[in-house]
Amino acid sequence: MPNVAVLTNDLQYEFTHKISTDAQELDRMIKQFNVFLDGIRAASQVVVHLQLIHDPNDPQVQRRYRGRAIPAIGGTPGNQLIADVVHPSDVVVVKGRDSGFYETKLHDTLQDLGVSTVVVTGLQTHVCVQTTAADAFFRGYKVWVPEDCVFSPKPEDTKRALDWMAGYCATIAPSSEILARLSTSDDLPGRGEEAAA
Amino acid sequence: MTTAHLQSSSGGNGSAAASAARQGPGETVVLDHGTGAKLSRELVERISETLGDTYVGTMEDSALLELPTNRIAFTTDSFVVTPLIFENGDIGKIAVCGTVNDLAVSGARPLYLTLSLIIEAGMPMADLLKVVASARDAARLAGVKIVAGDTKVVGKGEADQLFINTAGVGVLERPSVSVRNVRPGQKILLSGYIGNHSIHLLSIREGLGFERNVLSDCAPLNHMIDAVLRSVPAGKVASLRDVTRGGLCAVLHEHARAVNCAIRFEKKALPILMEAAMAADMLGINVLHLANEGCLCLFVEPDVADQVLAILREDPCGENAAFIGEVEASSRPEVRMVELDGTLTTIEELYGAELPRLC
Missing domain, CATH: 3.90.650.10 (PurM-like C-terminal domain)
Known part of the structure; x- marks a missing residue:
């Protein structure tokens, strides 16, 4: 059973412009992202894709997008997960809010899998990644965030969010370090555990 | 001790809407719940039943109150919170606590509240009664009575599910704080x-x-x-x-x-x-x-x-x-x-x- 789950946030076609608006750059970044996911799968850990689907009849959603088109409507082509990042062994959990845990089956799914550590990735760093990381921390998971696998259109938003997560709830590290650790161990240490030891 | 009034009226012509009132778990508030007719009376009865012993009105036009002193504190507040219902409370609880607290910080002992509801047509009846039950529970906790009230129903989009106004009377039995x-x-x-x-x-x-x-x-x-x-x-x-x-x-x-x-x-x-x-x-x-x-x-x-x-x-x-x-x-x-x-x-x-x- 896996100890570690990589949670991807909102890797859906309609949001790829938040990773990069340049097609070649986007392709390169997705390939690099897949190197990490493949490494996770090879280490017998699990990948969980959090797919954002808004309920257009939800008053909170209507209020949030008042005057604008509501994004992430289920069934639309843009709402689909990027096919290149999804593997048959992966798990998909639908969410309707920023945090992947908010009124979803994510926590139960992770508990059923035996997961104690989550690695939060995807976009946007200062919205869904940040809230999902905080929510995971509150639920008792060890939280890691690979700094090269999280995306916001503005680099300063990513930096501020990473600083916040490092200060409160997560261990920030390059994805290569996470893979290296999982090549020698079947789990990742908690925040501050190594320093304490 | 008291006489009171929980009245009901509608912000629109909803005679045809009565037939749209769905019964059971999916029941919603419709404009006819506020027209003053039978459906209005039934809504008021359900609200007063839900309030239970915290509601001491007698369905007349004013609450007649007896007070142990001629020094009173009197306040009012309106509540428009969103979301309406949250993890450990809702707008009904806030509406009672907010006015009770405004009286209490004046040094007064809160005694009586009014409870006025402006309801958007389409609001689930179960949510409305849940909010009213919360108001009841908060009133019990505070030791105050609800002596009068009002319900208005407005059309879809004319309010955001539910707005509440409460007014409160308390007695000053010690020097006020200021x-x-x-x-x-x-x-x-x-x-x-x-x-x-x-x-x-x-x-x-x-x-x-x-x-x-x-x-x-x-x-x-x-x-x-x-x-x-x-x-x-x-x-x-x-x-x-x-x-x-x-x-x-x-x-x-x-x-x-x-x-x-x-x-x-x-x-x-x-x-x-x-x-x-x-x-x-x-x-x-x-x-x-x-x-x-x-x-x-x-x-x-x-x-x-x-x-x-x-x-x-x-x-x-x-x-x-x-x-x-x-x-x-x-x-x-x-x-x-x-x-x-x-x-x-x-x-x-x-x-x-x-x-x-x-x-």
Whole structure:
């Protein structure tokens, strides 16, 4: 059973412009992202894709997008997960809010899998990644965030969010370090555990 | 003892809508629930039944009240909170607690409330009755009676599910407390965490993940306030405020301005839940500006400050009470915070509404 789950946030076609608006750059970044996911799968850990689907009849959603088109409507082509990042062994959990845990089956799914550590990735760093990381921390998971696998259109938003997560709830590290650790161990240490030891 | 009125009317022509009123779990409020006809009467009956023994009206045009004194406190407040129902409360609870607390911080003993509902057609009946039941429970907890009320139903889009107005009457059985009694040298206390209510609601609105760890503090504070005022000599508690809209910042500025003094408080002394601080930091908002629904700010003479703190901490709503600062003489009103490194920061009053519809 896996100890570690990589949670991807909102890797859906309609949001790829938040990773990069340049097609070649986007392709390169997705390939690099897949190197990490493949490494996770090879280490017998699990990948969980959090797919954002808004309920257009939800008053909170209507209020949030008042005057604008509501994004992430289920069934639309843009709402689909990027096919290149999804593997048959992966798990998909639908969410309707920023945090992947908010009124979803994510926590139960992770508990059923035996997961104690989550690695939060995807976009946007200062919205869904940040809230999902905080929510995971509150639920008792060890939280890691690979700094090269999280995306916001503005680099300063990513930096501020990473600083916040490092200060409160997560261990920030390059994805290569996470893979290296999982090549020698079947789990990742908690925040501050190594320093304490 | 009392006579009262819970009346009903509609903001539109809804005669055809009566047939659209669905029964059972999916039942919703329709315009005809407010037209004054049979459906209106049935809605009022359901509301009064739900209120149970906290409602002492007799369905006449006014509540006739007997009061033990001719010194009363009288207040009103309107509530437009979103989301309507949250983890540990709802707009009904807030509507009762808010008005009870406004009476209690004046030094009054709250006795009677009115409860007026403006309902948007289409609101689930189950949600409406849940809110009314919460109002009942909060009234019971506070020891007040609901003596009159009103329901209005407006069309879809003319309100946001439910707005509530409550008015309240309390009796003054001891010298009143007032911001005008504040003087240099007095100590400032908070009865509990600040920021929790706002963070809780914001987290639900956006699905941030803090809502299970940071609950609303909404509660009636009248019993705790009574315990304080009963225990110390009259005049020793100069002023009381429930720290609602505008947050602690607004309360401190109100007092500094009213008596032209300086207020100094220490950042490290502020009772702030770690998770609330995390959320505020993430959202880029200042906890000092956040609305609360169950937190009290007290200005007291220094010789009773320890006693007041001990009394607060005996109450479940005051177990995290703390000294946060004191009033100082000054040539102009100002509010200053002692930072963690000992430096002083002037805290400016918020110009506009940073966060709407939290109460």
